[in-house]
Amino acid sequence: MYKRWYPVIDYEKCIGCLSCVEFCPHEVFVEKDGKPSVINPDNCVEFCRGCQRGACSSGAISFAGSLAEAIADGRIRIKEVI
Ligand code: SF4
Numbered sequence: 747m748y749k750r751w752y753p754v755i756d757y758e759k760c761i762g763c764l765s766c767v768e769f770c771p772h773e774v775f776v777e778k779d780g781k782p783s784v785i786n787p788d789n790c791v792e793f794c795r796g797c798q799r800g801a802c803s804s805g806a807i808s809f810a811g812s813l814a815e816a817i818a819d820g821r822i823r824i825k826e827v828i
């Protein structure tokens with residue numbers, strides 16, 4: 747099934763520390779040529795943001811699938827996010 751929430755790496759900002767690879771327990775990332783690569787996007791837990799908040803100090807991680815889209819899709823309700 748196509749999943750709309752997964753990390754996207756900005757390689758202009760990524761410094762190759764590989765903290766995200768070590769941080770994520772769901773093996774979403776692997777190291778490839780010294781940089782993280784998102785190889786298992788379907789393993790990502792929707793709205794987790796752990797790697798972005800807890801691992802990446804460079805602001806290189808964002809996510810595909812916005813909150814507005816999720817609300818519009820009915821996947822989450824507004825009262826769950828305010
Ligand atoms: S958001 Fe969570 S589950 Fe998804 S890649 Fe980051 S740490 Fe892993």
Ligand code: SF4
Nearest residue numbers: 760761763764766802
């Ligand atoms: S934690 Fe951020 S800077 Fe470090 S490898 Fe991952 S994306 Fe790049």
